[in-house]
Amino acid sequence: MLKERSILLEEEEKLLAPYAQKSSQTGIREFAEAEHPYRLPFQRDKDRIIHCQAFKRLEYKTQVFVYSVGDHYRNRLTHTLEVAGVSRTVAKVLGLNEDLTEAIALAHDLGHSPFGHAGQDALAELMRSNGGFEHNKQSLRVVQKLERKYPEFPGLNLCYATLQGIMKHGGDYEKSFANLKRQEDGPSLEAQIVDFSDEIAYSSHDIEDGLEKKFISPEDLVDIQLWRRNFQTAKKTYPTAKEELILRTTFRNILNEIVSNLITTTGSKLELHQIETEEDVQNAYRKKVKLVSFSESMIEDMKELKQFLLVHLYRHKDVEKMSDQGKEIIYVLFDYFMKHPDKIPDSYLERENEEGRHRIVCDYIAGMTDRYAMEKLKQEGILWSPYL
Template sequence: MQRDRNQIIQAENSLLASYAVRQDETGARVYPEEEHPYRIPLQRDRDRVVHSSAFKRLQYKTQVFVYSVGENYRNRLTHTLEVAGISRTMATALGLNSLLAETIALAHDLGHTPFGHAGQDMLSDLMKDFGGFEHNKQSLRIVTILETRYPSFPGLNLCEETIKGMMKHGAEYSGSNLGQKRKEEGPTLEAQCADVADEIAYTSHDIDDGLEMGYLKLGELKDLSLWSDAVRKIKEEYPDLSEKVFIRSVIRELTNGMVSNMIRTIESRIHDWKISTREDLNLHYQEGKRIATYEPEYGEKVRELKSFLYKTLYRHPSVVVTSDRGRDIIESLFFHFRKQPESIPETYRQRIGSEGLERCVCDFVAGMTDRYAEEIAHSIGFKTQIH
């Protein structure tokens, strides 16, 4: 029997906790649309993100290692998919709106630049006198302005709760009514799950990629509490694994441990803080209490692991070389298109009068894949080969 949207919403809402975002309370879209007969609003949001051009380009954007070093390493798209999976797992276990958590996760890196954080840092420097640049805000620009897929509106016209969920804590969204609402209401628990899922995903998979690349060594990890705990458990259960399967089993245990600890802590605080409504969540948020955190001792172990990754992997000489090269490419492209705006595609160029040349150049460069940025830089005389 086919169910209509109201029946689907009713069934979905029956699974939600009292403090979750209900399927029929996702907020209006900026541009009114007729509801779909059998697809609920957040289903449409998720699909719009997945079908967007920016989402598809993530497959050729750097996570840690640029695409040219090999095909077995995470890129920005595979990272996003891992974040989405963890977000949905956490939300489902906690009785939250898993569609909302998943959609926020799928959209969270749409605005990331080529060459990872190095590209973001360079664009931030270049745009410091022109309104700045931050990839989370760029993700919002993409879903509200830059995507051109629909005849009736710019962007993706996502639901209010999806847009608010993409807004990060501490960021300034001046001139935005939704930004003010996000500040007043605080983040939903679904948005917090997507946020911590990002950290869990990259902490685990960057170790996997770092070991496979040879930039990390097993001997360097043995003194880290979180890693040694996972190793001990896997060796007890599976004493005769090959090294490759052993490493992947430990990393899987690491991921499961972080997810499980986070779920337990959130559930415990919901009980201890007597949270029964979204208003209760916001009250604690306004008091500076964050519900989505690890247990204190476990959190120290996570911070130890992240500090190790920063010093050993993210600051590895070979990673620094490619990052610096990426920064140089971004800088070269920015100044090239600033001098020759006629080379910018019309979809970007048409906003120069209203938003300024630098912002339009920034939008164009930020949207490039690593590969396309290298090709364009090469065409203007920049030696771009990254090893």
């Protein structure tokens, strides 16, 4: 039996919790389109994101280590896929809309600049007097304006619920219906799950990459509660296993513990606050009640882990060296394109009168991969840094 749209909507209504986002109620777009016969709105959003150019470029954008360091470290794409996987797991168990959750997760880093957070810091500084730069806002800009795939409208024309979910911090976005709704109603549970899944993914996988690169060692982690108990459990469970397998088991167990804690704590809060409808979720937001959360002990464990990563990995001299080189490249490219607008692609240049040169240069550089940015330096004969 073929499942037509009406059947899919009926099944979704039965499967999802009453407080979840439903396609029939929230699958609304800025530009009206005919509905697809066998894909519901948020599945369509997910597919549009996966097929857009900005998503493809994530493979060569830095997470912690630039792509040239090695083949086995996370990049912005693998991080995004891990966030999507965690998000979908949590959404499924809590009865939330998996397609919406996954769509938000897949789009959350589309606006990230090359060279990771160092690149964002550089663009934020360069754009301070010209509207600023922040990668969450840039992600929204990518899906609403910069992607060009359809003759009928700019961007990807994603559903309002997806756009509101990408607005990670709410607040200071361009005035729009989606932004006003986000400010008034707060984030959906699906969007909140993605925020936490992002934190879970980078906190857990950055340990693995740091150990793989030998910037940190198991001995460095001995006082970190999350690490210690899961490492000891792995050794006790597999006393004859090689150290590499003990470490891999520890990584998996840490991830499982954090995700499980988020699920059980959030489930308890939904029950405690008697959340039964989408309106209940919105009222909780207005009362500043946090429905999606870790337990108090896990909050402390996560703080400890993130502080460790900040000191021992993100501020490691070699990571800072890579970050400084990335910033330098962005500073030089920005200056070059400000002075040579004829080198900017027409798709960006045609918006100069509307948005100004600073913004179009920012859009162009933010969309670059690490590799493309370095190639541009060589092509234009500007600068080449052998350290990246």
